[in-house]
Amino acid sequence: MVWFHNPHGFYTSTSAYSWLLLKQREGHDLLPTYGKISSIYQDFKECPKCGARAKTFIHALKDxxxxxxxxxxxxxxxxxxxxxYSCCIDWIEDVMRVLDMKVVADFITTLWNSWNNHNNFVFRGKDDDARVIWDRAKTLCHDFRIHNLVNKSLLPITPANKNWVKPLCDFVKINFDATVKN
Structure with a gap:
């Protein structure tokens, strides 16, 4: 499991589950990738930006x-x-192994802006220069950092001492995890 930088050091099972869902959806072609969109719009036979035959998520974001x-x-x-890479998540995981967390956050924002540019070209015919897209991503990252420094966080920092405590005599403590599959 990959964790993004959290300045407070708190990670919840909800955030882990969200990442797991994202990874599964990308892995099972449930995200709205170019391939899925092109199956809806049948007149697309190739990448509209470069003419390549590849209609994959990895092509739209990297190739x-x-x-x-x-x-x-x-x-x-x-x-x-x-x-x-055959799968986009493999590429992103390799990038995350090399870069530090601050740069990974910038990288994800850059990918998001690149994806928006791709969709704007496909659906609106609007194509921005790569430098404009990069500047937009850089500005967005900078604005978020300033916002996080100036404003109070939504989740207050409340340190909690979470140590295992031996149960009282004649009590049994049971911990369990459960999964449900269709």
Missing amino acids: CPTACTIVALGGLDNRLLVGE
Whole structure:
């Protein structure tokens, strides 16, 4: 499981479950990738930006020349751009192993802006320059950092001492986890 930087050091089972769902949805083609969108809009036979036959999430975020330029402008090491990946989550996990958490947050914001640019081109015919997309992502990251420094957090910091306590005599403590599958 991959954890994003949390300045308070608190991670919940809800955040872990959210990441697990995201990973499963991406892995099972449930996210609205170009391939899924192109199956709805049958007139798309190839990438509308570069003409490549690939209709995958990894192509839209890494391999398409515009997306590659946007990510490279963000300072991503070239060895992470040239690798071959069949699944986008594998690429993102490799990037997360190399970069520190602050840079990973910027990287995810850059991917989000790149994806928005791709969708704007597909659905509105609007294509922005890679430098404009990168500047937009950089500004968004900067604004979030300022916001987090100036404003109080939504979740107050309440330190809790969470140590195991031996149960009283004649009591049994049972911990369990459960999963439900269809």
